[in-house]
Amino acid sequence: MPTNTVVRACIDTDIEEEASAVLLTVSDALRILLIHIAHEKVLPFEPLIPNSATILAMEEAQKDNLESITLDQLQAVFNKNRKSFRGIYE
Numbered sequence: 001m002p003t004n005t006v007v008r009a010c011i012d013t014d015i016e017e018e019a020s021a022v023l024l025t026v027s028d029a030l031r032i033l034l035i036h037i038a039h040e041k042v043l044p045f046e047p048l049i050p051n052s053a054t055i056l057a058m059e060e061a062q063k064d065n066l067e068s069i070t071l072d073q074l075q076a077v078f079n080k081n082r083k084s085f086r087g088i089y090e
Contacts, residue, residue, distance in 0.1 A: 007030060009026065009030065011026060
């Protein structure tokens with residue numbers, strides 16, 4: 001006999017409201033998505049489509065207009081932002 005598992009997800013309120021206008025609850029949408037992935041062994045969408053910020057960054061990289069930083073500077077950015085993600089990914 002199958003058992004149910006509870007899954008928690010952090011979802012933007014606006015996105016949840018827009019999706020519910022299609023008459024799907026978050027639970028329904030996740031269930032449909034996971035069933036599709038389990039049966040088809042593939043995502044039902046292309047996850048690697050860049051957004052406008054990513055496209056702009058890629059264009060700047062191609063023009064070689066990038067800001068150079070040291071590894072220590074990058075680590076400082078990670079350390080600073082890590083605090084804002086605590087609780088979300090733990």
